[in-house]
């Protein structure tokens with residue numbers, strides 16, 4: 074048997090580019106993309122990608138060059154997921170909610186050779202390019218070639234330089250033969266992390282990792298043939314959790330929308346009979362809080378895959394009442410999107426809705442591409458017992474894990490240790506083998522030697538009918554070292570009045586629903602909580618604010634002499650949060 078060798082017939086490098094080639098032929102006349110009044114078929118999408126790839130080559134974009142793009146979920150953004158690697162280059166989708174300084178940092182760090190800019194972001198890109206230009210004059214970086222993406226459905230004429238996307242498509246060769254992937258370990262894309270805990274890091278994916286992750290997510294989510302997929306998750310987030318490539322694999326239809334407003338999402342769902350969509354839990358609030366004139370009836374259940382932040386069980390329950398069927402996944406940029414899926418079991422179907430939502434809010438079991446997932450004591454590297462209580466760090470290994478961080482050997486070797494990828498998240502394993510995340514290791518609150526999971530506490534706060542958003546962080550405490558401090562934004566309703574929910578109301582609600590040591594010592598109301606560009610709550614900002622709250626210990630003479638009472642004075646440093 075060992076004389077049987079690999080040959081071109083039996084060993085082909087794995088790459089998601091093969092999904093598009095196949096779709097262009099086997100699903101040739103099916104609709105690939107719908108965007109406003111524009112529609113393409115899979116044959117057209119394949120041809121357009123060939124054309125763009127050939128134009129990129131003629132613009133001297135070569136193997137392993139980075140091509141960046143700053144665009145919302147429009148057809149060009151989708152096409153670039155194939156066309157850029159078909160030209161042998163590496164796609165870098167930039168988060169369009171970043172500011173010019175951060176965009177410039179990414180362009181500099183990635184040494185992008187070309188930058189595609191949607192017409193909406195021309196101003197942002199111009200500012201970023203100005204910053205880069207100042208650097209390049211000092212010899213620190215070179216300038217990328219700039220190509221504007223005008224609206225394909227209603228062209229605006231906005232330009233930034235000479236080149237425009239549709240021109241490159243027109244000029245390109247529809248019969249271009251894509252640059253062959255020599256080694257499946259070659260890079261396909263570069264995605265920067267959200268920067269929730271530290272500076273964003275450039276995560277590099279291989280063709281192999283992207284291919285396998287795509288397949289395992291299709292299977293993990295049980296996505297059948299011909300899905301109608303609504304782009305409510307930004308494609309810039311881990312390449313849309315691989316569904317950019319996945320929809321081609323399933324011969325589905327991509328419904329592209331520029332903005333994730335309630336109106337646009339409900340309108341698309343109703344008009345195009347959307348079957349699937351992905352989103353961070355923050356989008357649940359947009360759908361749930363939609364005004365009556367923005368809503369449309371959900372006539373058949375829409376599958377939603379959610380992740381990126383812990384979805385509070387009460388929100389899961391409300392979404393299911395609206396007609397969405399939610400699957401919960403956990404992942405990281407470094408794991409090519411979802412690494413765990415809370416795979417549903419039929420035996421849970423008969424449980425009461427609240428119980429089902431609680432089960433579903435656990436992060437679940439590994440996707441197929443992972444060789445192993447564990448929760449370990451990082452000192453001893455022993456696995457924690459499957460008791461749902463013992464906390465350890467979540468570690469992963471397998472083919473969907475990134476190649477590493479671009480130009481950052483220190484961070485790469487810190488993340489890969491002892492044969493595992495360390496996620497920086499802490500969690501438990503339940504007796505049924507399902508994992509539950511308790512916190513990011515940096516967010517755990519250690520109060521008098523007890524570990525308090527901010528996620529658990531937030532989940533209780535979200536059950537309060539007036540709580541719209543909640544985040545709990547550590548606040549310095551003279552006796553306990555740290556104690557929980559809750560930041561809340563309130564939901565308004567017809568009868569609500571300014572200031573009608575008070576700190577004491579929330580604390581007494583927590584007293585009824587939480588053990589004593591978990592009760593927040595301070596509750597601060599904000600009009601909105603600060604978020605990262607991917608919609609995650611920026612706890613480091615809240616922690617900085619909580620540090621300024623002074624807790625003083627006062628012995629009570631009236632209530633109970635043994636129990637010290639605490640008095641918290643908040644420094645009103647809300648100005649530091651001017652982004653709110």
Ligand SMILES: Nc1ncnc2c1ncn2[C@@H]1O[C@H](COP(=O)(O)OP(=O)(O)OP(=O)(O)O)[C@@H](O)[C@H]1O
Pocket residue numbers: 266267268269270271272273274379380381382383384401402403404405406407436496497498510512513607609
């Ligand atoms: N289902 C989930 N439940 C709870 N937390 C989640 C879930 N999915 C993802 N997360 C959190 O999001 C993190 C991954 O986010 P992402 O890769 O976007 O960058 P980031 O970690 O937020 O940014 P940075 O690494 O730059 O600080 C995970 O490590 C985890 O903390």
